[in-house]
Amino acid sequence: MRVSCCLWIAAAVVLAGQGTPREVSLIITNGTLVTMDATGRILAPGALAVDGRDIVAVDTPQAIAARYRSTDTIDASGSVVMPGLINTHTHAPMVLYRGLADDLALMDWLQQYIFPAEAKTVTPAFVRAGTRLAALEMIRSGTTTFVDMYYFEEEIARTAKEAGLRGVLGQTIIQFPVPDAKTPAEGLARAERFVRAFAHDDLIVPAIAPHAMYTLDGDTLRAARSLADRLGAPVLIHLAETRDEVMVASEKHRATPAEYLESLGFFGPRTLAAHGVHLSDTDIALLQRRGVGVSHNPESNMKLASGTAPVPALRAAGVPVGLGTDGAASNNDLDMFEAMRQGALLHKLQAGDPRVLPASDVLAMGTREGARTLGLQDAIGSLEAGKRADVIIVSMDHPRQTPMYDPLSHLVYATRGDDVRTTIVNGRVLMRDRQVLTLDERAVLTEARSRAKDVRAAVAR
Amino acid sequence: MRVSCCLWIAAAVVLAGQGTPREVSLIITNGTLVTMDATGRILAPGALAVDGRDIVAVDTPQAIAARYRSTDTIDASGSVVMPGLINTHTHAPMVLYRGLADDLALMDWLQQYIFPAEAKTVTPAFVRAGTRLAALEMIRSGTTTFVDMYYFEEEIARTAKEAGLRGVLGQTIIQFPVPDAKTPAEGLARAERFVRAFAHDDLIVPAIAPHAMYTLDGDTLRAARSLADRLGAPVLIHLAETRDEVMVASEKHRATPAEYLESLGFFGPRTLAAHGVHLSDTDIALLQRRGVGVSHNPESNMKLASGTAPVPALRAAGVPVGLGTDGAASNNDLDMFEAMRQGALLHKLQAGDPRVLPASDVLAMGTREGARTLGLQDAIGSLEAGKRADVIIVSMDHPRQTPMYDPLSHLVYATRGDDVRTTIVNGRVLMRDRQVLTLDERAVLTEARSRAKDVRAAVAR
Numbered sequence: 029m030r031v032s033c034c035l036w037i038a039a040a041v042v043l044a045g046q047g048t049p050r051e052v053s054l055i056i057t058n059g060t061l062v063t064m065d066a067t068g069r070i071l072a073p074g075a076l077a078v079d080g081r082d083i084v085a086v087d088t089p090q091a092i093a094a095r096y097r098s099t100d101t102i103d104a105s106g107s108v109v110m111p112g113l114i115n116t117h118t119h120a121p122m123v124l125y126r127g128l129a130d131d132l133a134l135m136d137w138l139q140q141y142i143f144p145a146e147a148k149t150v151t152p153a154f155v156r157a158g159t160r161l162a163a164l165e166m167i168r169s170g171t172t173t174f175v176d177m178y179y180f181e182e183e184i185a186r187t188a189k190e191a192g193l194r195g196v197l198g199q200t201i202i203q204f205p206v207p208d209a210k211t212p213a214e215g216l217a218r219a220e221r222f223v224r225a226f227a228h229d230d231l232i233v234p235a236i237a238p239h240a241m242y243t244l245d246g247d248t249l250r251a252a253r254s255l256a257d258r259l260g261a262p263v264l265i266h267l268a269e270t271r272d273e274v275m276v277a278s279e280k281h282r283a284t285p286a287e288y289l290e291s292l293g294f295f296g297p298r299t300l301a302a303h304g305v306h307l308s309d310t311d312i313a314l315l316q317r318r319g320v321g322v323s324h325n326p327e328s329n330m331k332l333a334s335g336t337a338p339v340p341a342l343r344a345a346g347v348p349v350g351l352g353t354d355g356a357a358s359n360n361d362l363d364m365f366e367a368m369r370q371g372a373l374l375h376k377l378q379a380g381d382p383r384v385l386p387a388s389d390v391l392a393m394g395t396r397e398g399a400r401t402l403g404l405q406d407a408i409g410s411l412e413a414g415k416r417a418d419v420i421i422v423s424m425d426h427p428r429q430t431p432m433y434d435p436l437s438h439l440v441y442a443t444r445g446d447d448v449r450t451t452i453v454n455g456r457v458l459m460r461d462r463q464v465l466t467l468d469e470r471a472v473l474t475e476a477r478s479r480a481k482d483v484r485a486a487v488a489r
Numbered sequence: 490m491r492v493s494c495c496l497w498i499a500a501a502v503v504l505a506g507q508g509t510p511r512e513v514s515l516i517i518t519n520g521t522l523v524t525m526d527a528t529g530r531i532l533a534p535g536a537l538a539v540d541g542r543d544i545v546a547v548d549t550p551q552a553i554a555a556r557y558r559s560t561d562t563i564d565a566s567g568s569v570v571m572p573g574l575i576n577t578h579t580h581a582p583m584v585l586y587r588g589l590a591d592d593l594a595l596m597d598w599l600q601q602y603i604f605p606a607e608a609k610t611v612t613p614a615f616v617r618a619g620t621r622l623a624a625l626e627m628i629r630s631g632t633t634t635f636v637d638m639y640y641f642e643e644e645i646a647r648t649a650k651e652a653g654l655r656g657v658l659g660q661t662i663i664q665f666p667v668p669d670a671k672t673p674a675e676g677l678a679r680a681e682r683f684v685r686a687f688a689h690d691d692l693i694v695p696a697i698a699p700h701a702m703y704t705l706d707g708d709t710l711r712a713a714r715s716l717a718d719r720l721g722a723p724v725l726i727h728l729a730e731t732r733d734e735v736m737v738a739s740e741k742h743r744a745t746p747a748e749y750l751e752s753l754g755f756f757g758p759r760t761l762a763a764h765g766v767h768l769s770d771t772d773i774a775l776l777q778r779r780g781v782g783v784s785h786n787p788e789s790n791m792k793l794a795s796g797t798a799p800v801p802a803l804r805a806a807g808v809p810v811g812l813g814t815d816g817a818a819s820n821n822d823l824d825m826f827e828a829m830r831q832g833a834l835l836h837k838l839q840a841g842d843p844r845v846l847p848a849s850d851v852l853a854m855g856t857r858e859g860a861r862t863l864g865l866q867d868a869i870g871s872l873e874a875g876k877r878a879d880v881i882i883v884s885m886d887h888p889r890q891t892p893m894y895d896p897l898s899h900l901v902y903a904t905r906g907d908d909v910r911t912t913i914v915n916g917r918v919l920m921r922d923r924q925v926l927t928l929d930e931r932a933v934l935t936e937a938r939s940r941a942k943d944v945r946a947a948v949a950r
Contacts, residue, residue: 123891127898131833131847165888330834331902333843360902361889372592373791373831374838382794386592427626428822428906430584430934431941437588441792441821444905445889473891480892 049097052079053455057089059104059421060435063411064111064395068388070435076109078417081230081455085413102450102460104421108435110391111410112172112418112453113364114398116323117264117302117352119178120188121150121158123165124479125357128487134270134332141487142357146179148486150207154479155180156187161476162362163191164467169363169445172418172453173398173408175300175323175352177237177264179208182222185232192458192466194418196300196402198237198264199223201252203244212248216255223259231454233262233402240266241285242276246292253294262402265289267301267322270334274306286311295320298403302352303328304342305335312338312345321348321401324393326370328354336378339371339385350398351390363445368394372440387440421450510558513540514916518550520565520882521896524872525572525856529849531896537570539878542691542916546874563911563921565882569896571852572871573633573879573914574825575859577784578763578813580639581649582611582619584626585940586818589948595731595793602948603818607640609947611668615940616641617648622937623823624652625928630824630906633879633914634859634869636761636784636813638698638725640669643683646693653919653927655879657761657863659698659725660684662713664705673709677716684720692915694723694863701727702746703737707753714755723863726750728762728783731795735767747772756781759864763813764789765803766796773799773806782809782862785854787831789815797839800832800846811859812851824906829855833901848901882911 054077061074063086075092077085085092129141155178166174173194176184181199188195199222200206201215209215219236226234236259238244238252256263268274268285281288286307289295295318304322307315315322324337342349351367353359368390375385399409408418422443424432429442451459458466515538522535524547536553538546546553590602616639627635634655637645642660649656660683661667662676670676680697687695697720699705699713717724729735729746742749747768750756756779765783768776776783785798803810812828814820829851836846860870869879883904885893890903912920919927 126892127903128894130895130898130902131837131844133842133844137843161888161891168888327834330838331843333837333841333845335841336838360898363889370834373788376592376794377791377797377835380794380796381594382598382792383592383594384794425934426907427622427629427930427934428824430622430937431587431944433589433941433945434591437591437821441591442588444907446887446905446907469888473886473888476891480894483892484894 049095052077052084052096052098053100054078054417054457055092055096055098055101056104056109056419056421057092057101059107059109060424061086061411062108062110062391062435062439064391065410065412066396074109076411076419078419078452078455081416083411083413083415083417086411102421106423106425107449108422108424108439109411110420110422110439111395111408112420112451113170113394114350114409115166115171115174115352115362115364116300116350116398116401117325117354118162118174118176118362119355120162120174120176120184121155121178122355122357123162123362124154124158124476124483126360128357128483130331130360145483145486146207149479149482150179152180152183155183157475157479159184159187160191160467160472162356163188163193164464164469164472165362166193167191167451167458167464167466168448169365170420170422170448170451171362171364172420172451175264175402177239179206182225185222185226185234189229189231190466192453192456194231194408194453196233196235196262198235200237200239201244201248202239203248212244216248216251219252220255220259223261233404235262235264237264240273241288242273249289249292249294253292253296257296262298262300263296264300264302267304268306268311269303271306284308284311286314290314290318300401303334303337305329305337307338307342309341312342312347315342316345316347321350323350323352323401324371325352325354325367326374327367328358330370330374332358336374339375340379348397348400349393350401351393364394365439365443365445368440387436390440391436417452417455419452420448423447423449510556513538513545513557513559514561515539515878515918516553516557516559516562517565517570517880517882518553518562520568520570521885522547522872523569523571523852523896523900525852526871526873527857535570537872537880539880539913539916542877544872544874544876544878547872563882567884567886568910569883569885569900570872571881571883571900572856572869573881573912574631574855575811575870576627576632576635576813576823576825577761577811577859577862578786578815579623579635579637579823580816581623581635581637581645582616582639583816583818584623584823585615585619585937585944587821589818589944591821606944606947607668610940610943611640613641613644616644618936618940620645620648621652621928621933623817624649624654625925625930625933626823627654628652628912628919628925628927629909630826631881631883631909631912632823632825633881633912636725636863638700640667643686646683646687646695650690650692651927653914653917655692655869655914657694657696657723659696661698661700662705662709663700664709673705677709677712681716681720684722694865696723696725698725701730701734702749703734710750710753710755714753714757718757723759723761724757725761725763728765729767729772730764732767745769745772747775751775751779761862764795764798766790766798768799768803770802773803773808776803777806777808782811784811784813784862785832786813786815786828787835788828789819791831791835793819797835800836801840809858809861810854811862812854825855826900826904826906829901848897851901852897878913878916880913881909884908884910
C-alpha cells in the first residue's frame with residue numbers, strides 16, 4: 029500500500045507541476061523549514077503542502093504557491109516548521125504522579141510512593157484521565173508520536189486516538205500482580221487482545237512490552253517474544269537502566285542484562301530498549317547486530333542517578349538512538365525540547381568535549397533517528413513528500429531566542445516546549461496557535477486535580 | 490540607615506496591629522507563599538504587604554487583610570509567590586552573541602567567534618542594547634538580581650536601573666586591550682570611577698571584576714584587591730573554571746588557582762568566585778576560611794564541558810554557593826529555573842544518589858544562599874518583613890505542572906521562567922501578568938536583531 033501511495037503522489041506532483049494548482053488540505057508557508065531529512069536540508073523560507081494525512085511537497089513558498097492551493101493556509105513567518113518530536117519512552121498516565129515524591133533513594137521512591145499509589149489508583153478511568161493530561165502536555169510541547177509502556181494500554185490507545193496523537197503503545201507484561209493482570213499469563217493474553225484490536229490502525233502501532241529482565245522470568249520473556257513474532261508486533265523493554273539490574277543479571281545469570289536476553293533469543297527486529305545506561309562494548313555490538321534501538325532518557329537517568337548511557341558509542345556502532353522523557357513521575361515533564369537539551373549537555377560533560385552531540389545530532393535523535401528506533405523511518409521523523417504530515421510550528425520570537433543566528437542551535441539550547449504554537453499529526457491540526465482543538469483543556473486539568481486527591485490518599489501514612 | 494528603617498517598620502507593624510488597617514503600596518494575597526526563609530516556611534495560602542521598597546509583613550490572607558489595606562492588590566490564587574531569583578554570574582550584553590556558535594572546542598569558539606565579535610562590536614551602545622535584551626529576558630523569567638562582569642559596566646548599571654533590576658555589577662579588569670580599556674591601569678581607573686559613580690545606589694552595588702588569575706598578572710590582581718578594599722566594593726572573579734586554568738596555575742605558580750590568589754592576598758570579604766569547577770579540598774577549606782562565595786553555573790559548565798563543580802562539598806564546608814547562568818553565549822539563556830533544575834539533576838548524577846541537592850536546596854541556592862554569596866542576606870533572598878520587596882509570582886496551572894503535590898518540587902522540576910507572571914523589584918512592579926512595564930519589548934527585540942547583523946559581519950570569513 030505504501031508503495032502505490034507514493035507512486036500516486038509522485039504522479040500527482042508531476043501533473044501539478046504542469047497545469048493548474050492542485051487543491052490540497054493545508055499549506056504551511058514562510059517559515060524556516062528544518063526538514064531533518066538525511067541531508068539536513070533547511071529552507072529559509074520554505075513551505076509545505078499537506079493533503080489528507082500526507083506531506084505532498086516541501087519547497088520554497090513560491091514553488092508551493094505555484095503548484096498548490098488550499099483553503100487552509102498557515103503563515104509560519106518568524107517560526108521554525110519541523111517534524112513533530114518522537115518521545116521514544118514514557119508511561120503516559122504517570123503524569124498523575126508527577127512531583128508526588130522526589131529526591132529519594134530509588135527503592136524508597138518506588139516502594140513508599142509509586143507502587144502503593146499504582147496498586148490503589150490505577151483503573152481504566154485513571155489511565156484515561158492520565159493519558160488525557162499527558163496528551164495535552166505532549167500536544168502543547170510538540171510531541172507527535174509517543175512510545176508508551178503501561179497498564180490498560182487499550183485505554184491509552186483510545187485516548188491517544190481521540191486526542192489525535194500517534195503512538196507505539198506497549199501493553200505491559202510483568203511477573204507480579206498488577207492492576208490489569210494477576211499473572212504474566214493474563215498479561216500475555218491482554219497483550220494479544222490489545223495488539224489484535226489495534227492492528228492496522230492509522231495512528232496506533234500496538235506493541236508487546238515485557239517490563240524488564242529483572243521483573244520477568246525466562247519463560248515469560250520467551251513467551252513475549254514469540255507472541256510478538258506471531259503477531260508481527262514491536263517489542264518494548266527496559267534494559268540496563270540501573271547498576272542493580274546489572275548486578276541481578278550477573279548474580280542470577282552470570283551475564284549482562286543484554287547477554288541474558290540474547291541467550292533467551294529475546295532480541296529481534298523492531299525491538300526498542302529503554303535506557304541502556306549500563307552497557308558493555310559487547311552489549312553495544314550485540315544490540316547493533318540484532319537491530320535493536322535504544323531510547324535514551326537523559327533527564328530521568330540524571331534525576332534518579334541511574335548513570336550516563338553510552339550514547340556516542342551506541343551511535344558510532346550504528347545503533348539507532350532516540351530520546352525519551354520517561355514517565356513524568358521521574359522527570360518530571362514530557363517536554364522533548366528539555367530531553368534534547370539535556371542530551372546535548374550531558375554528553376558534552378561526560379566526554380569532556382563540547383563538540384560531542386551537537387544540536388543537529390540531538391535534533392536527529394528527537395526526530396529522524398527516533399523514527400528509526402521504531403522502524404517507522406519511512407512514515408515519520410522528517411519533512412519529506414510521501415511521509416505522514418506530523419509537523420510542528422515553533423515560535424522563534426521570544427526574547428530568550430533573540431537574536432537568531434542558527435535555528436538548530438536555538439531549537440536545542442534556547443527553546444522550550446511552550447514555544448510550539450501549532451501541532452499537526454497525520455495531517456490533522458491538534459493545536460493551532462496554542463489552542464488545543466482535540467481536548468477540553470480545562471476539563472482535563474480539573475479531572476487530573478480530582479484524581480490527585482485519590483493519589484494523595486493512597487500514599488498517606 | 491538599615492537599622493533605623495527596620496525599627497521604624499517594626500513600630501509601624503505594632504501600631505497597625507492595634508488600630509485601623511495601615512495603608513501600604515501593594516498587597517499580594519491568596520498565593521502559595523514560599524518564603525525561602527531559614528525555617529523554610531510555606532504559607533498556603535499566604536499574603537504579603539509591601540510598602541515602598543520593603544516587605545512589611547508576611548502572614549495569612551486574613552491577617553494581612555485585617556492589618557493592611559492598599560489600592561493595589563494582586564490576587565495570586567493558583568500561583569506561587571516567592572523571592573525573586575538571584576543570578577550570581579552572567580555577562581548580560583552577551584545575549585547578543587547567543588547561538589552565534591556552539592558545539593565547538595573552547596578555544597575555537599573563543600578565538601574564531603567570541604573574541605573577534607567582541608573586538609569589533611562592543612561599544613557603549615551595543616552594551617546598552619544587549620543589557621536591555623538581557624533585562625527583558627531576566628524580568629520575564631523571574632530574576633530580580635543579577636551579578637555581572639563585562640565592559641562599559643556603567644552602561645549596564647544605567648540600563649539595569651531603567652529596567653528596574655537590582656545588580657551587583659563588576660567593571661572588568663583584564664591584562665590585554667579590551668573595548669573599554671587599552672591597559673589594566675585604564676581598567677582599574679575605570680573601575681574606580683564606576684564604583685564611585687554608583688556608590689550608595691538603591692539598586693546597584695558596584696563591584697571590581699578582575700577577570701581571572703590566568704588573564705591578569707600578580708601586580709594587577711593585587712591592585713584590584715587593594716582598590717576594592719579602599720572603596721569598600723565587592724570583588725568578582727572567575728576561578729578554576731577549566732582544567733587549563735588549573736594547569737596554568739600549576740606550571741606558572743606551582744599552586745592551584747585558589748592557592749595562587751591566596752598567596753597574593755587576593756581573597757577578602759564579599760568576594761564571589763564564578764564557576765569553582767576544579768577545586769581541591771584544600772581550596773575549599775581556603776574559600777571557607779576567607780568567606781569567599783561561589784557561583785555555580787551548571788549549564789555553562791556542561792555545555793562547554795568544563796567539568797562538575799564540587800557543590801555538595803562546598804556547601805558541606807559552609808561556603809555559600811549561589812547559582813548562575815553565565816553569559817548567554819555559553820548557556821544559551823538567562824533562565825534561572827533552568828539553572829536550578831540543572832543543578833539538581835547534575836549533582837544527583839555526579840554523586841550517584843538521587844537524594845543529593847533536593848528541590849529545597851537548589852531553591853535556596855537560587856535565592857537565600859545566592860544573597861549570602863553577595864553579603865546581601867539582610868536585604869534580599871527571602872520573603873521576610875524588613876527585606877526589600879524583590880518578589881515573583883509564578884503560575885502553577887500549566888498542564889505540565891498538573892497535578893501539584895509539592896510546590897517546591899514543581900518549582901524545580903516542572904517550571905520554566907516563562908511561568909513567571911509578575912516580577913517586582915524594590916517594591917516596583919516590572920512585569921505584571923506577563924506585561925513588561927519598564928521596557929518597550931518590541932523596540933528591544935528590533936534593536937537586538939539589528940545589532941546581530943553587525944555581529945554576523947564581524948565573524949564572517
